[in-house]
Structure formats: C-alpha cells, structure tokens
Amino acid sequence: MKWHSIRTKVLAALLACLLLGVGGILALMHYSCERNSRIMANESVSGAEKLFGILEAREISKMKAVSEVLLADPEVRDAFVAKDRTRLNGLAAALYPELKKEGITNWMFHTPEPNMAVFLRVHNPGKFDDHLNRYIDAEVARTHGIVTGNELAKAGFAARVIRPFHDSKGGVTGYVEFGEELGQFMHAMKKRTGDDYALLLSKQFVDRQFWADSSAVWKRRDNWNDHAGFVVADKTTDSERIIQFDGELTSVPEDGKVLERYRSGNAVFVRGIFPIHDAAGKAVGAMFVVRDISSFYLAMKRTERTLILVTVAALAIGIAVVLTLLTSLIFRRLDHIIGVATRVVGGDYESEIQVSSDDEVGQFERLFEQFRRVFLDVLTHVPELQERR
C-alpha cells in the first residue's frame, strides 16, 4: 500500500469516519440507554409512591365508611357504653372475619380520656387495658374528630382510622379504631405492577419491646437484629438485595430516590426508595421498590446492535461507492495520462490522450494532449531524430 497516495488517504479518512460514526452511535445509544433507564427508575419510584398514596387513601376511606356503619349499630353502641367487653366482643367477632377478608386486620375499642386504654382488641381479644400513647390517640382526644394516618402499634405498622364513639346522648364514650397492615399494600401493589417492594421502619421510631410483641402477635420471626438502623416490616420477595441501603431512612427525599441499576443473571433491575410517613407527618420508614427493566434494557441493546450493523454496512457501502467513483473519475484517467506520457517519452508518437469528459481531469487531459502535440512538433525539429528517420 502506498501511504502517500490519494487513494490511501481517502480510504483512511473514510475509515476514520466509519470509526467515528460507530463510536458516536455507541456513545449516543449508551447515553440514551442510561437516560431512559434513569427515567424508568424515577417513574417506578414516583409511580410506586403514587400508587401507595392511592391505596392508602382508598383503604382509609373504606375504614371510615366501616366505622360510620358501626357507629349506627345500636347493639354495638350499647355494649360499648355499658363497657360490656364480652358482649361487645361477641358482636364484633361476628363481623371481624368479613372485615379481615377485606384487609382490615386491626380493630380496637379505646376507653375515653384521660385514661384512654385499649378496651378491646377484636383481633387479639385476650390483650386489653394497655396504653398505647400514640400520636393518633392524643390527636383524637384533642379534636374528638376522625384522625387518620399510618401509626405503629403492637399489631404492627398500619394505616389507621380512629374516631370517637358516641352514646345516645352524643357524649364521647370511647373510641373505635380500624387498621390495615401496610404490608398488605405492598402485596396489592405487586399484583398490579409486578414490581417488588419492601417496607422498612427506622429503629429510632420503633420500641424494641413493641416490635417483639408485634412479632409474637403476628407469629413472625423477630428480625430486630437483622439490620443496624432499621427493621424490615414486610417484603414481597425473598431476595435480600432489595433492602441494601447504607443511608439514613429518615433522610430519604420526599420525592423518593433511585438507588441503582443492577443485573441478576440475564435480568436487569432498577431499585429505588421513597419515604413513609406516620400520622404526625414524620418520615418513620421507607419503601423500597425494584422494577425489572430487562425487556426495555434488552430491547435498547438490540437496537444498539442493529444501529451499529446498519451504520457499518452503510458506511462500508459509502466507502466502496466513493472509492469506485474516485477510481473511474480520477485515478484510472490519471493512470492513462501517465501511461501515454511515458510511452511518448519512450518513442511512441502515435499514442494520444483521449479526453473523456469536460470535468477537471478532462481539462487536464486536454491540456496534456495539447502539450503532447507541441512536444512532438518540437521533436520533429530535432536534427538527431531527423537523421534516423
């Protein structure tokens, strides 16, 4: 290969274009893939947070409606006013299985302030007369209105509705409370989205004994010592990867945060986190969300490969076309001129340069042919040549 030839230089330039093109597409596709993964991860976090909010609002609304119906039941009201725990439990126990089927796992009656103790736990009738001292207890006693929100109790972290219970004269005789475990929300969310979730509670807001008691009530392993700063309330997968987190749960941004993208086998996942607030508005925990983006990611990779193949093929065809054009329009004609010029110098005075076009090379061909004729005319006047003729 002649490194100084135009053909080599053009070929090198075209190959450089090919490399730049492929490199550019690779960079663009990588950027696009990363950007779309990030958008998808952000959407999975914000979508999960929204879905959680919707489910929370829907369930709280349901529990409000149930409490409304219960307030209108004179038998329940009379039994509670009379503080007849056995009768009240008999009446509530008949309803509880139906409510439980609908997700209501916690049902309590509380005595009025100032004592405000648990009068009856329908879901755990053997345990009563204890004081919970939660935010929602103080709030319902202060307002005598409906108080809602997420609150931790011995039966776990749940979305709760607590409201005053009135006697026939309108006086507050106590409070009734319904609750739904937030863990249930995650399983409902998984059914809808296919994503995996894990609910974590910051240990600074959970009492150690409280957690041990709730674990016993729900017959689950006491996992308090599994992690340093938080406890896992529930999760939809057996994988531990979902709950890997080094930061403080209470410092998770309000809009949530994407933590990472990772591979597991052939699958690609994105993982994020958003805060969970209690009834007082404190971020007491967080929910992790993991979305499988394999189909999207692999589709992007396929597109990337296709684009590279198409680019390489297109540029290869382009290189072939450019080289063919250069050969037929320039190089072959220059070779012809060189050949004729050489033969004329060698004594072949009959060879002519054929002007094949009116382009730039054609103009050179014409000039060279004119030059050849002048050269021959000069030669005819050279005495040595005249002698030989």
Next chain:
Amino acid sequence: MSQLYDLRVRIEEKIKADNLNAMDVKGKLGLRSGKLLALIMPSTADDPEVIEKLKAAAKEILNLSL
C-alpha cells in the same frame, strides 16, 4: 562512440532479450534519467550526471547493472 550511446545499446538489447514493451520501458528510463533515449547518438557527448542517472534507472527498472 560515447559511453551514453553504449548504455543505450545495452539497454535496448536487454529490452529485446526480455521481450519487454520498448516504448513503456524507454519512456520510464527517459523520465527517470531526464534524457530521451531516442536522442542519444554515437556522437552524443557524455554527461557524467546523465550517465549516473541512466545507470540508476536501468538498475531500478530493468535490474540491469551497467
């Protein structure tokens, strides 16, 4: 007879012996040495520079040591 003419004769013999295209080869030698072979006659005066150029061209193009 000049040395230049002697070179010309030996070159033409080589071309004939190898059955080469005379016009092509002579053209190349002429361009390389800067001297038209057709103009080299027995009476042509020797020019050391042209002689060296022609020898170098013959070596390169015909592999002929003169």
